[in-house]
Amino acid sequence: MRNENLKILGMTCAACAKAAERAVGKLDGVEKVSVNYATEKMNVDFDAEKVSIEQIKAAVSKAGYEAEEEK
Ligand code: 9UX
Numbered sequence: 001m002r003n004e005n006l007k008i009l010g011m012t013c014a015a016c017a018k019a020a021e022r023a024v025g026k027l028d029g030v031e032k033v034s035v036n037y038a039t040e041k042m043n044v045d046f047d048a049e050k051v052s053i054e055q056i057k058a059a060v061s062k063a064g065y066e067a068e069e070e071k
Contacts, residue, residue, distance in 0.1 A: 001031060001045050001046070001047060002045070002046055002047070002048045003043065003044070003045050004043075004044055004046075004053060004056075004069070005041055005042065005043050005044075005070055006041070006042040006044065006053075006056070006057070006060070006067040006068060006069060006070065007040055007041060007042075007067070007068045007069075007070055008020055008035060008040050008041065008042050008060060008065050008066070008067055008068075009040065009065060009066040009067075009068065010064065010065040010066050011035075011037055011040060011065055013037070014037045016037065016064075016065065017035040017036065017037035018035070019063055019064075020035045020042065020060055020063055020065050021033050021034065021035045021042075022063075023059045023060060023062065023063035024042070024044060024056055024059050024060060026059075027046075027051050027055060027056065027059055028050055028051060029046050029047040029048075029049070029050025029051030030044060030045070030046045030051055030056070031045040031046055031047065032044070032045040033045070042060070042067065044056060053069065057069075
């Protein structure tokens with residue numbers, strides 16, 4: 001299992017955080033995801049053999065937000 005932190009841009013209310021969680025949470029291979037609206041951070045546990053960070057970012061973007069990898 002791999003864990004990553006992403007910065008989520010474009011959230012304008014706390015429900016946005018829930019929407020972003022739902023979008024990522026339904027991807028096959030995502031074990032656990034939580035988004036903190038106040039800090040604009042997403043923490044995600046996923047199986048890297050089933051889902052990539054690029055797919056996770058794409059799901060966030062499809063939901064209307066933008067995910068950035070923090071390095
Ligand atoms: Mo409420 Mo956040 O519609 O976009 S979920 S502002």
